[in-house]
Amino acid sequence: MKYCRNLILGIFSMLTLFSCYGEEDSFAVPSIYKDYQQNPEGGESLTGYAVAPVKDAKYDDVLNELYISWDGSNSSWEKRDEYVGAEVEFYSLLSGKKVKRVMIPNIGDFGNLTVKKRDYNNEPSTLHLSKYRTVVVTDRYGVDELRFRSIYKDADGVQKMSDWVKLSDQNIEVDKNYLAWQFFKNNVVSPVQISFSTSSTKSTAAIVDLVGQGNEAKAKEEFQKWYYMDCAAMSFDPYNMAFDPYKNLDIHIADNVGVANAIDWPNHTTGRRINYEASVGNPNSDLWKLPDMQHVMMHEMGHCVEWMPKAGKYIKEGIQDCDRQGYQEGWPDAVKIASKGYILATQKAEYRSAIEKPYQNPQSDKYYVWQIDYNTSGAFMSWLRIYNGDFVRMMPWTVLMDDLTDKWSLEDAVKYTLRESYPNITIKELWDEYKTEVEAFLQNN
Numbered sequence: 001m002k003y004c005r006n007l008i009l010g011i012f013s014m015l016t017l018f019s020c021y022g023e024e025d026s027f028a029v030p031s032i033y034k035d036y037q038q039n040p041e042g043g044e045s046l047t048g049y050a051v052a053p054v055k056d057a058k059y060d061d062v063l064n065e066l067y068i069s070w071d072g073s074n075s076s077w078e079k080r081d082e083y084v085g086a087e088v089e090f091y092s093l094l095s096g097k098k099v100k101r102v103m104i105p106n107i108g109d110f111g112n113l114t115v116k117k118r119d120y121n122n123e124p125s126t127l128h129l130s131k132y133r134t135v136v137v138t139d140r141y142g143v144d145e146l147r148f149r150s151i152y153k154d155a156d157g158v159q160k161m162s163d164w165v166k167l168s169d170q171n172i173e174v175d176k177n178y179l180a181w182q183f184f185k186n187n188v189v190s191p192v193q194i195s196f197s198t199s200s201t202k203s204t205a206a207i208v209d210l211v212g213q214g215n216e217a218k219a220k221e222e223f224q225k226w227y228y229m230d231c232a233a234m235s236f237d238p239y240n241m242a243f244d245p246y247k248n249l250d251i252h253i254a255d256n257v258g259v260a261n262a263i264d265w266p267n268h269t270t271g272r273r274i275n276y277e278a279s280v281g282n283p284n285s286d287l288w289k290l291p292d293m294q295h296v297m298m299h300e301m302g303h304c305v306e307w308m309p310k311a312g313k314y315i316k317e318g319i320q321d322c323d324r325q326g327y328q329e330g331w332p333d334a335v336k337i338a339s340k341g342y343i344l345a346t347q348k349a350e351y352r353s354a355i356e357k358p359y360q361n362p363q364s365d366k367y368y369v370w371q372i373d374y375n376t377s378g379a380f381m382s383w384l385r386i387y388n389g390d391f392v393r394m395m396p397w398t399v400l401m402d403d404l405t406d407k408w409s410l411e412d413a414v415k416y417t418l419r420e421s422y423p424n425i426t427i428k429e430l431w432d433e434y435k436t437e438v439e440a441f442l443q444n445n
Ligand SMILES: [Zn+2]
Pocket: 001, 002, 003, 299, 300, 303, 328, 329, 332
């Protein structure tokens, strides 16, 4: 699934509110992680610190994402200016175990980041992230069981906690029928136009038959849905799209593609084409089954809209830019996996082989195991949503930050994103925890 180089070239101008990444001591960040360690059973009750009022909560069953908005506009909430985030207790999607996470939105950097998209004539895009938003990845049962406490910071920067409360005890009804992709579809200004074409002896009817049961309009609608599923996993809302929107997407059947690839078509500003292997000599190919075709298409759709860092931090033996490669092929898989999109037949084997590899030098062209492209880096990135439900959405923005983009690495992007919640956490610790979670998943499934 080779990615067309000219999709990723561009110049970005951006507003960087923050210029000292890497110098942790220069941040006046309270040690929330330390507090979390010392008070695992629920924290003390502090007079005057009531839990933040919930404005609304909705759950997307496709992405397994619970979106909670705190009522920052509520003037009767006296502590709203002191609010910094929440600590949340919920069931982990992968292991099924109950976990606690501090979630402080990194809005100082992400909240007002303005980037000029890679086409010069595109309008600059500003990310308006709110500190009153928390996204938790869990299952439906986890939504009912979720507990939280609010984190406040007083005038002296001292951190205060409210008591723990259950979301289900709050005076709010959680909308459990929310679908982010449907919301995106309903709100997007220019819907993507799908077309089918072929340069193979295999006709476009093969796609229409498989995806639309013989109905072309139905097949196109399904491709639109897959595209909007990607959009929902990569965008904060339709007006904070973390990519260049485009109007046309041609699904092109061709011989000798291998698997699939994405290119500009007919040119960069007007659209994209996904070349898809015809597999004429192999009629039983998994590429021509569902949901496998959907998952390959969703990976390629990720490429169609991907932003890339200029260069990675680790370059192996002067040839392989481990970070760029891990991101280029990992992020589209993270977007796909977040929507439960895995090549199902190989999912468990992929997980198993990833965690069996050594952390360092897992293969000749990689320094670290989380740099292994496709499912390995992608599944890890998707799992990192356990620390911040918006993690996959924030990644494209990290590659556009001056501090990170010249020598981008997943390691630095993770530290940057979690800086306020877990200032001392390392990617090695995260990988070790991920391994434990994967092992539990493999035992349970
Ligand atoms: Zn790819």
